[in-house]
Amino acid sequence: MVVTGVGVLSPIGAGRETFWNGLLEGNSGFRPIRSFDASRFRVGVGAEIPDFDPGPWFRRTSANEAGRAASLALAATHLALADAGLDLEIFAPGKVGVALGTTSGEPGEVERHVDAALAERSSGDSLARRYPSHHLATTIAAELDLEGPCLMIPSACAAGNYALAEGFENVRSGRAEVMIAGGADAFSRITFMGFARLGAIAPDICRPFDLERKGMIPGEGAGFLVLESLAGARARGAVVLAEIDGYGLSCDAHHMTAAAPDGEGPARAMTAALAASGRNPEEIDYVSAHGTGTKTNDVLETRALKRALGTAAHHVPISSIKSMIGHTMGAASALEAIACCLAIETGVVPPTKNLEHPDPDCDLDYVSGGAREVPVHVAMNNAYAFGGNNASVLFSKVRA
Amino acid sequence: MTTSGVVVTGIGVLSAAGGRLSELASALERGDSVVSRIQRYEPGDGEPRQAAELRDFVPESVLGEGNYRPLDRLGRLAAAGARRALVDAFGPWESQGERTADVGLVLGSYHGGLETIVAFDRRGQEAGPLYVRPFDFANTVLNAAAGQAAIQNRLRGPNATIAGGVVAGHQAIALAADRVRAGRASVLLGGGAEALSRDAGAAFVAAGWAATGDLSGGEATPFDARRQGFVPAEGAAFLVLEREEDLAGGRRVRGRILGHASGFDPSRGTDLDRASGVLARTIGNALEDAGLGLEAVDLVCSSASGVPWVERVESAALGDLAGGRRFPTMAPKAVLGEGGGASGPWQVLSTLASLEMGRIPGVAGRSVPDETLDPALDVRQEARVFSGKVGLVLGLGLDGPMVALVVARV
Numbered sequence: 001m002v003v004t005g006v007g008v009l010s011p012i013g014a015g016r017e018t019f020w021n022g023l024l025e026g027n028s029g030f031r032p033i034r035s036f037d038a039s040r041f042r043v044g045v046g047a048e049i050p051d052f053d054p055g056p057w058f059r060r061t062s063a064n065e066a067g068r069a070a071s072l073a074l075a076a077t078h079l080a081l082a083d084a085g086l087d088l089e090i091f092a093p094g095k096v097g098v099a100l101g102t103t104s105g106e107p108g109e110v111e112r113h114v115d116a117a118l119a120e121r122s123s124g125d126s127l128a129r130r131y132p133s134h135h136l137a138t139t140i141a142a143e144l145d146l147e148g149p150c151l152m153i154p155s156a157c158a159a160g161n162y163a164l165a166e167g168f169e170n171v172r173s174g175r176a177e178v179m180i181a182g183g184a185d186a187f188s189r190i191t192f193m194g195f196a197r198l199g200a201i202a203p204d205i206c207r208p209f210d211l212e213r214k215g216m217i218p219g220e221g222a223g224f225l226v227l228e229s230l231a232g233a234r235a236r237g238a239v240v241l242a243e244i245d246g247y248g249l250s251c252d253a254h255h256m257t258a259a260a261p262d263g264e265g266p267a268r269a270m271t272a273a274l275a276a277s278g279r280n281p282e283e284i285d286y287v288s289a290h291g292t293g294t295k296t297n298d299v300l301e302t303r304a305l306k307r308a309l310g311t312a313a314h315h316v317p318i319s320s321i322k323s324m325i326g327h328t329m330g331a332a333s334a335l336e337a338i339a340c341c342l343a344i345e346t347g348v349v350p351p352t353k354n355l356e357h358p359d360p361d362c363d364l365d366y367v368s369g370g371a372r373e374v375p376v377h378v379a380m381n382n383a384y385a386f387g388g389n390n391a392s393v394l395f396s397k398v399r400a
Numbered sequence: 401m402t403t404s405g406v407v408v409t410g411i412g413v414l415s416a417a418g419g420r421l422s423e424l425a426s427a428l429e430r431g432d433s434v435v436s437r438i439q440r441y442e443p444g445d446g447e448p449r450q451a452a453e454l455r456d457f458v459p460e461s462v463l464g465e466g467n468y469r470p471l472d473r474l475g476r477l478a479a480a481g482a483r484r485a486l487v488d489a490f491g492p493w494e495s496q497g498e499r500t501a502d503v504g505l506v507l508g509s510y511h512g513g514l515e516t517i518v519a520f521d522r523r524g525q526e527a528g529p530l531y532v533r534p535f536d537f538a539n540t541v542l543n544a545a546a547g548q549a550a551i552q553n554r555l556r557g558p559n560a561t562i563a564g565g566v567v568a569g570h571q572a573i574a575l576a577a578d579r580v581r582a583g584r585a586s587v588l589l590g591g592g593a594e595a596l597s598r599d600a601g602a603a604f605v606a607a608g609w610a611a612t613g614d615l616s617g618g619e620a621t622p623f624d625a626r627r628q629g630f631v632p633a634e635g636a637a638f639l640v641l642e643r644e645e646d647l648a649g650g651r652r653v654r655g656r657i658l659g660h661a662s663g664f665d666p667s668r669g670t671d672l673d674r675a676s677g678v679l680a681r682t683i684g685n686a687l688e689d690a691g692l693g694l695e696a697v698d699l700v701c702s703s704a705s706g707v708p709w710v711e712r713v714e715s716a717a718l719g720d721l722a723g724g725r726r727f728p729t730m731a732p733k734a735v736l737g738e739g740g741g742a743s744g745p746w747q748v749l750s751t752l753a754s755l756e757m758g759r760i761p762g763v764a765g766r767s768v769p770d771e772t773l774d775p776a777l778d779v780r781q782e783a784r785v786f787s788g789k790v791g792l793v794l795g796l797g798l799d800g801p802m803v804a805l806v807v808a809r810v
Contacts, residue, residue, distance in 0.1 A: 040529050094663055094681055103541055105563070107517070113599060114521045122446070127603035129799065132511050133542055133563040138800045141664045147678050150664035150801050151571065152563040154512070154542035162560060169578060175661070175685075190521050193529045194537030249584075251504065251559035253550040256470065256538035265556065276584075386538060387547020389559050 001168050002398055004238040005084025005226035006338045007076040007182075011047035011219050011325050014075070016083055019335075020342045022324070023350040024371040029325045030205055030217050036189045043201045047219025047326025048187045061143050067106035067130050069222075070139035073184035076222035077140050080180060084226040085238060088144060095177040097148030098140050099166040100184065101159025102330035105133025107188035136184055148176045157290075157327070158383035159183050160223065160334030161391035165247045167227045177232055182224030185329035192218050198257065200294055206327075208291035208320035209298045209366045211357040216292040219326030223334035225341070230398065242341040245279065245378070245394040248272025252388025258296065259384060263304030266390045270308035270382065273392035281312035285376040286349045288336040289366070290384045291320020292327055297384070302362045317374055319367040323353040333383035333391065340379035340395045349374050406577045408655040409647070410489025410640030411749055412481045412591075416452035416633060417736055419484065424746070425753040428735050429783050431764020435615065435631050435737060440596060447602045448610050452633035452737035463552055472516040472539040475548035478507055478593040481636030482549045485589055489640040493553065504557025504585050505638070506576040507546040508568030508592035510740030513539050515597045545593055557585050566703065568592055569744025570795035570803035573639060574660040580641045591638030592741025601632055609707055609798055622704035622731040623711055623763055623779045625770040630705035633737030637745035655752035658790070658806040659690025668800040669709055676716035679802050683721060683792065686804035694721055698728070698788025699760060700777060701751040703743070703796045705733040710796045711773055719774030726778040728786055730754060734763045744795055748807055751791035755809035760786050
């Protein structure tokens with residue numbers, strides 16, 4: 001199972017090259033919020049995508065029928081297909097599908113509905129047609145004229161990895177020859193309000209694993225990967241970025257918003273991913289951490305990494321790109337998966353930006369001080385979500 | 401790829417027709433009306449006035465005493481539905497010890513906790529962002545119900561949420577079956593849940609999908625020429641899925657999942673030929689996955705709900721495949737209503753019950769048959785005796801997704 005193309009819409013730019021160069025240069029996507037009036041909040045910084053015009057991405061259908069998250073997802077999908085050099089026409093009907101993850105779907109539709117209700121107006125049929133989160137998947141499938149599997153896995157902040165797992169299984173089983181898998185979320189006042197109420201948002205920047213970290217920065221984005229069999233990729237002469245070795249899923253069953261303190265659930269997902277991949281911890285060359293920048297997550301994640309990887313946890317470079325693009329919710333682990341693939345391709349790992357004050361409770365190598373040249377043959381992508389949903393995916397350099 | 405070898409070892413149901421499979425089957429057999437005027441809120445203009453509503457549901461009745469305040473209605477339904485399935489499969493769940501750690505859950509839902517999300521945002525707009533409740537935020541994420549069900553039942557295996565409109569539950573069962581067959585999990589619950597939402601109801605009417613009025617004239621009766629749309633329903637249902645070869649001696653098998661397939665209609669419900677072509681191929685793929693031909697299908701469980709489009713596509717697809725053959729067909733949503741994520745498991749369970757009992761429920765109230773439909777779907781108003789083993793369960797989304805599941809009685 002291989003990755004042959006990637007597409008990115010992110011707070012630090014669109015497209016694979018801009019995204020990757022931005023990560024390596026330590027660009028920041030944090031800005032004062034513009035999409036809604038944040039003056040009633042005590043925090044006001046987000047990682048929005050400025051000036052996104054959905055119109056040019058819709059050719060068969062209309063941008064007026066789609067919400068922002070669906071539009072971001074479609075744009076990233078187009079970029080991924082172009083990156084893969086994939087001609088959809090060569091596949092039999094029903095053999096190309098989509099698998100998406102999201103945290104909130106189209107919360108903007110709820111916001112418009114509430115605003116309408118407060119103004120004593122009707123919001124029409126939007127909650128039936130555009131709000132249900134599978135709308136993101138159907139928007140892509142309709143625009144690309146795909147008749148294959150059309151799956152939406154709204155597993156919150158781990159949703160991107162869940163979608164990759166679904167894409168992986170559908171190609172592996174033969175239900176599809178190609179799956180376009182990834183995640184998307186749009187910036188929203190609902191999501192911002194919720195995290196602000198939890199006290200989880202930092203006032204200025206995101207500092208994962210730093211002693212002085214003050215929380216996450218909510219963001220938006222879309223990341224998509226083209227998945228196909230190695231044989232299929234080679235048959236059409238595709239350039240292979242990386243191989244997906246396997247994945248592991250687990251559930252804390254502990255608390256909706258707080259992870260179990262022993263890190264057992266995330267550790268179990270990592271261990272399951274290693275077992276499914278037939279690999280041991282010493283083979284991992286890079287870990288893309290969930291690394292939200294909250295006091296709690298970063299400590300628990302450190303604990304979980306040690307639990308799952310043992311002594312290897314102390315040698316492997318680990319970084320969080322949320323330090324630059326914020327927490328893009330359902331897109332996060334998809335964008336982080338793309339970072340893993342590009343790390344494998346280039347032999348460079350992105351930094352954890354803003355990590356200046358070591359935290360003794362986060363005492364692993366979190367790649368402070370800038371991007372680092374590291375030969376990456378195997379990369380692990382970790383993601384953890386509300387509801388205790390944990391997911392780890394392993395990528396590797398493709399075998400000759 | 402085949403999902404053969406996957407069996408149903410437990411069933412959990414919450415519906416307006418009852419909380420036991422026997423109650424569900426009896427209601428379908430008699431054509432009971434479980435639809436009544438909505439009581440949880442006062443419907444306004446442009447909203448459905450009737451629903452298959454779960455009256456008097458309290459989570460304590462299923463889950464025992466506990467603190468359920470952090471759970472919204474959807475989370476409570478999901479947790480209770482999962483518990484019923486687990487108890488049916490394994491006995492008292494509190495005494496299962498570490499077994500719970502290996503059990504996972506895949507939950508399908510149409511619009512998740514929409515009621516909670518709307519209330520959360522509205523409070524934030526009216527009172528200010530400092531006045532929203534943190535545990536309400538937890539229930540606004542779309543995987544909240546699955547997470548709450550896992551917490552209440554100590555399920556630490558893989559946990560996933562599927563959003564697929566009215567086929568979300570079908571997709572959840574299909575995904576769970578695949579993972580069990582592939583050995584990714586030893587026990588998975590597959591199913592779904594839905595809670596009545598006033599906001600969704602109004603939107604469904606605006607979309608032309610839900611019927612309004614008192615429904616006494618066949619407005620929400622599947623296969624009736626007078627139908628205008630569906631009746632919303634709420635509830636939950638889960639199947640416990642395991643590999644048959646892994647069962648310890650004496651474990652009861654309630655049914656089999658032989659195969660499945662899914663597809664998408666890119667016209668999103670506007671091109672009949674396109675949609676029926678995709679459905680026909682999806683049915684063929686599901687049967688191939690089951691290692692069967694169309695001739696093996698003894699019973700079709702339609703996803704007809706009162707939205708004319710669904711029946712047109714299903715009858716056209718089977719008409720194209722059947723070569724003149726007519727399939728005995730049941731339509732559980734005629735009694736149960738459109739339960740969103742709960743509909744898929746309700747359909748599977750109803751099909752297994754019919755196959756087991758050798759009786760196909762009729763579509764009560766279908767007094768004006770729609771003669772424009774392809775006759776491939778043999779729908780009757782009265783219940784009838786039949787003999788069969790294999791059922792084809794169809795899930796047809798109103799905006800493109802579709803699923804076919806092939807199930808069999810033991």
